[in-house]
Amino acid sequence: MIDSKARSMVLMKISVALCTYNGVKYIEEQLNSILEQTKLPDEIVVCDDCSTDNTVPVIRRALESYTGKLLLVTNPQNIGYKKNFAQSISLCSGDIVFLSDQDDVWAKNKIAVVNSAFQNNQRAVLVFHDAILVDKQLKLLYKSFWQTLEFEPRKFLCHDYNILLEKNVVQGSACAFRKKVFYKALPFPIEAIHDEWLALTAVAEGEIVPIAQPLMKYRQSSDNALGGLPISFIDKIKSWTTNIKNAVDYHFGELLRRAAFYDVYSKKNYNDSELVKKLDFLSYDNFLKKRVFCIENRDSYIIMLFPTYLRLYIYKRNAIKMFLRDLLAMYFCKGKTL
Secondary structure, three states: OOOHHHHHHHOOOEEEEEEEOOOOOOHHHHHHHHHOOOOOOOEEEEEEOOOOOOHHHHHHHHOOOOOOEEEEEEOOOOOOHHHHHHHHHHHOOOOEEEEEOOOOEEOOOHHHHHHHHHHHOOOEEEEEEEEEEEOOOOOEEEOOHHHHHOOOOHHHHOOOOOHHHHOOOOOHHHEEEEHHHHHHHOOOOOOOOHHHHHHHHHHHHOEEEEEEEEEEEEEOOOOOOOOOOOOOHHHHHHHHHOOHHHHHHHHHHHHHHHHHHHHHHHHOOOOOOHHHHHOOHHHHHHHHHHHHHHHHHOOHHHHHHHHHHHHHOOOHHHHHHHHHHHHHHHHHOOHHHO
């Protein structure tokens, strides 16, 4: 006789939520990598955001052989990638939802490995993995996306998720989550990106499990909605020094954006979650607001905050970098006119 725990594992249905927009160059390659999985998804939901190329006909042709449940939605007008992802997730009927971009290539065992992580840990509500960075032709750029983020998974394994307050390390197309996380996350703040908001929400629902395997080729391309990423320290320096004004404007804009959706997060009723209680959220939120105030008003009090940078940032090197960026933003930004 199968016990209730085993039964829930057996019946766990898997959906893939895929969003497309003018992705004709790469979408067939990505769909083939999904169809070649050692464990196929039970359902594929594709939401096309009013493409003007042949993306939709290519999708239909590529998925002709798929025998699972298929839903293809073509938006009558462009709604943007954040709303499109929310739409595609909402249409999924599976217990576990995998997010997919249009231009990546999945390792054949990706679904199987991630699914095992959920089955082996009933408290796991979100699982994400490392990725290989590649160029448009899938040539290797960097062997580990996590290394470019300076992310080390050991703290997550100890249920320390405070790095999510500094930056998002859960890349959308490298993650899967229980559908209940999506319902908990609604409504999505307009300032937040879908993957970072889902990750913060997941903390309130259970455990986030990192898998230190590159289970995907993450294509760095101007066709990617979020654009390419600097892949080395030298590249990061170049991206700042080439046009420092744009760099500090972007940095300050990110501080304002995060401060805005942290206000939404603070109003969520997550206080009963033991994992949320471990987040130093109030301290970081107050610290973020002080940084914004100092930059907007060019207030030298920011110097006095340096010990707080060192205390709240997980890694000291990140604390120093953020402090220096804030100083540059004070000098170059025009405060609230951004």
